[in-house]
Each structure stands twice: as C-alpha cells, then as structure tokens.
Amino acid sequence: MTFEFEADLFAHIAVRGLAVENPERLAGGRSNLVWRAGSVVIKLYQQPGENPLFANDALREGASLKALAGTGLAPKFLDAGMFNGCKWLAYSHIEGTVWQQDTAHVAQLLGRLHDQAGFSGLPMGCNGSADLTEQTLTVLAQCNSSNPLRGLAPSGQVAACKNPVVIHGDPVPGNLVDHGGTLTLIDWQCPQLGDPAEDLALFLSPAMQLLYRGTQLTRLEEDAFLGAYPDRRVVTRLLALKPWFHWRMAAYCLWRSGQSNQGSHRDHDAMVLELEALQSISPSAA
16 A cells, blocks of 8 residues: 555545544554554455455444444444545544453453344354354365365254344454453454354464464463353353364364465464364364
C-alpha cells in the first residue's frame, strides 16, 4: 500500500469527524491493515482468498461492536465506511497488553459473552460433530498436498446443541486485551450464532496458543479454564467434541502451511501439536 493511499484514507476518515493525527501502523493482524491514531483504531479490510475457517466480515464486526456496546466485551464502535472499494472500521483503542496468563479469567469472559442476547447479521456456525466433519473435509479438499488427515476422522456422533448463542469465533490470545485487570475481545470479524463449545475449543487449541502466545497451555491452565467456565453442560460438550476440534484445527494448519503468502514452519509445528492432542484422546488416530 502506498503512502499516498494511506494519506487519502486518513483524510477521508478525518472529514467524517474522527481525529486521525499521526496514525501508526500496528503489527499482529493476519488478515487486515490496522493503524492507531491516538484513541482511535482504524482497520482496513483486505480481500485475499477465502479462509476456510475464519471469516473476515466487516459488516459482522461493526454489528458486533454496536450490539455489545456498554458490556465491556468489545471496543466502542466509532464509525465505518468504504474507501476506494475497501471497507474500513474505526473503534476506540484499548490501552493494554495481549493476554498471556490467567485462563480462568478468559473462561469467565467467554461465559459472559455466551449469555448475551443474539443480534441480526450473524450466520449459523458449525454445530455438532456432523457439521465439524463436513467443514474439516472441506478444508482438506483445499489443501495443496495429499490429505493424510482425511483418514483420521473421529468416530461416533455428537448432536448439535439446541440453543445456539453468540460466539466470537476467534478468541485466540492475540484477540484478548488485558487492561487494568479487565479482558476485552477484539477482532470481531467472524462471530456467529453457534455452539459455545466452539469458542472454548479455539481458545484451548494447542495450535492457536503456539501461534499467538508461543507455547501451548499446560494441563493446569486448561483445567483452570474448564473449571471457571460457568456452564458445565458446555464443558461436557467440549470434552465430547474435542476429537473433532483437534482434527479440524490440524486440517486448518495443513491448509495454512500450503499457502505461499501465509504458511510457515510454525503452521506445521502447530499441526503436529493438534495431531498429538488428537492421538492422546483417540489412540486410533495415528
């Protein structure tokens, strides 16, 4: 992106009444371009190839910030629009640090989110083992290499939950901001109405912890998380669905490792962690 494009973008936003003095490009985003300008964060949505697991929907993000206003679960929505064919969103900056420890706090945060009323603009997410199997096979069909994971499909069946709730869809460490003892979720690009066990599985994922925090959770950290989540029925569903969640994440890491513009050896290492976790609970998965 050229300097002239950035300058024109910020001028366009400033005309709408937002102060965008001395914008600074932020690192960390995998999908979009993000800047901070004082108390304002500006996100410009890119349009690369489709991601088979994580959506990048500007309209969903805007709808989520508006619907969750005042809850502390999400940043404050400021404005949104289009510039040169690209969607952009502005929201309040949260002064804090990326989450690193205290899994119980994350579990409590997700429990609060899953108690929120649903709102319009959200698609239905994967729900139950049949949906997870279908999604995983779709991911594997997009992989550039042969699919050694295809034969690792878990056996059995777990029914869909009867009451889907609002889920974040990407509650990985990089999307959790710790500020003054409070946690807030950012990057609301792929929320859904779905199984709350999905959010739990994504946070606990060895792959996502490795990629965003540098190491997977310890058994004590995982136990603390599961013990602090307020709905034991959801925890029971998570434990039943774990083989499918690990299998799907391994497939996603395989897909990412084959993307020339995104993949890295870390994606392969992340896939190995998911396969090891799958093997630990489903010994026949070899």
